[in-house]
Amino acid sequence: MPTTNTKGKSIDSLIAPANAPHPLASGELADFKVGVDTVIFSVDTEQHRLLVLLVLRHQAPFSDYWSLPGALVRVGESLEDAADRVLTEKIRVNNLYLEQLFTFGGPNRDPRESADAYNVRYLSVSHFALVRFEDTALIADGVSGIAWYPLSRVPQLAFDHNQILTYGYQRLRNKLQYSPVAFDVLPETFTLSDVYQLYTTVLGEGFSDYSNFRTRLLKLGILQDTGVKTSRGAGRPASLYRFDAEAFEPLKDRPMVFL
Amino acid sequence: MPTTNTKGKSIDSLIAPANAPHPLASGELADFKVGVDTVIFSVDTEQHRLLVLLVLRHQAPFSDYWSLPGALVRVGESLEDAADRVLTEKIRVNNLYLEQLFTFGGPNRDPRESADAYNVRYLSVSHFALVRFEDTALIADGVSGIAWYPLSRVPQLAFDHNQILTYGYQRLRNKLQYSPVAFDVLPETFTLSDVYQLYTTVLGEGFSDYSNFRTRLLKLGILQDTGVKTSRGAGRPASLYRFDAEAFEPLKDRPMVFL
DNA sequence: CGACTTATGGTTATATTAACCATAAACCAG
């Protein structure tokens, strides 16, 4: 249902002469600042918890609220570059998995819109990332706080970031089922149990028991047995496997597990 | 790999004093115009072809090139509104299925960026739509041509629109498998054969033969038999069914067919 | 009327899934 905001339009035509080289001269076209907000997940394998990275804002709007890490896109910078910059500025990580999520851009989603002199809109191109928890180092730079939050304890966030987070979580669950992102955040070699742990902490239990999960994964033929055994505490030593990206190619977009 | 375009940055700081109320005063933040480009599909049930709507540009850049229908977002207009506007301005249709696709926003994707006085970037929030072919009426308004192109005969398009189209086609195929979009573009009541035709023209043959497709669809329990029979030319009359949206709810995100 | 065409409702072999179970090979407590 197109709802043309006649209020904004008329104000605009009143203050901006038709053909002046003014940024709003196009009459009714909106001007945007574009932000990149990233839902950064990691899995705490020790405590079997899914974590999301939040930063504490110290500027209006939403001062003292937690929010998703983000940045405004700079001149000459692509959206991907900006998203990468968020990752490397906040956590020192070799970007493990990153993908665009959704673009939120309704008017009035950012309080700065009404505050600014010009009628500037703020657009958020959200991304979601999955990083290896052990390989990250938090950098509290330009923010008054930064922390990994267990997903279950995320507070009310700034802007529409709770909505973005929910969407990112959905996408993460989906990715895990249909693509081998898990192997991007697992170490080079890992046990089948490591994989299962990762899947259960993100997806919950109840998609397959361990035994069936094993056989399915092995039958896919995307794991190479290194022959090396590892013993971690009690129990029989487990084989270490390596992900075979080539073998996975033909299986693209085929479900790996079922819920 | 963040590649900060230092050239753009320095030019900017030369022409814009640090704290002036100029749109580029923020120093290194880029200013954007936001476009909405929509991949509009429909299925020609007569000729069993998948069609996509293209418009012929008559303005630089890419004058005389075919392109996806699009529009620049206006003041006070949400992204969804803009996408809706594209649909209603180009084809008179009660928007049947519409969803956001991907946001393309690298620098230099639009030639206008270098031509403009200000260093304005053009962002494209692409959408994809599936409409009922029979319910559309093309409106050649503000363009020098508008046409339904069979997907197989799409020429080279303006901007990066071929890429967007490819992505949209992928998404369409995916949607058809996992969600009941098909019933949005089918008439209120339809035969099982109608559904099968739609699926094969989009997905190609080879996911199920007709008989198995029928039993699967019926076993899902999302179709109500109206009891009414329809006879179209030769052959035994077929039952007319109606889609039961409520019955589908619990099946959300479960595959309906397999390739 | 007989031939053809399309819809419908099976059947059957094969593959997949889900729910178990038995054994192997480590550790650990006494």
Next chain:
DNA sequence: CTGGTTTATGGTTAATATAACCATAAGTCG
């Protein structure tokens, strides 16, 4: 060093789902 515990591994089996067919029903068409 021995029996109990723990974890990994490699099955088995019944229930389901899939894929490839086939037979019949009920119309149209010549």
